[in-house]
Amino acid sequence: MKLVFAIVSDEDSSILADNLNQEGLSTTKLCSTGGFLKSGNTTFLIATDDDKVDRAISIIHDTCKSRRRMIAPEKIPDSFGAFNMAMPIEVKVGGATVFTLNIEQFFKL
Secondary structure (H helix, E strand, O other): OEEEEEEEEEEHHHHHHHHHHHOOOOOOOEEEOOOOOOOOOEEEEEEEOOHHHHHOOOOHHHHOOOEEEEEEOOEEEEEOEEEEOOOOOEEEEEEEEEEEOOOOOOOOO
16 A cells, blocks of 8 residues: 655646546545745545555656746845845746655555
């Protein structure tokens, strides 16, 4: 048995939950926040049999696409203590970060 952790953008979380549930994969959703962009994420916990892991990862891959966004960086203080506005930069957001772990025991009470 395996535990799949999938950290995805909030934008993709509802459709991903639907897609996983349609395949009979039970999920637990946790709210999380990314450290770099400080944007909302959802962490999915998926406990499944070994033979269904590839299907779960395939669903995550097909559902959670990365995209480009313009963000305004935080104000940067100059040498005189004044804050300069930095130019917006383009970053890649979305997609998924996935971890797969072995489960020694699994109880559903």
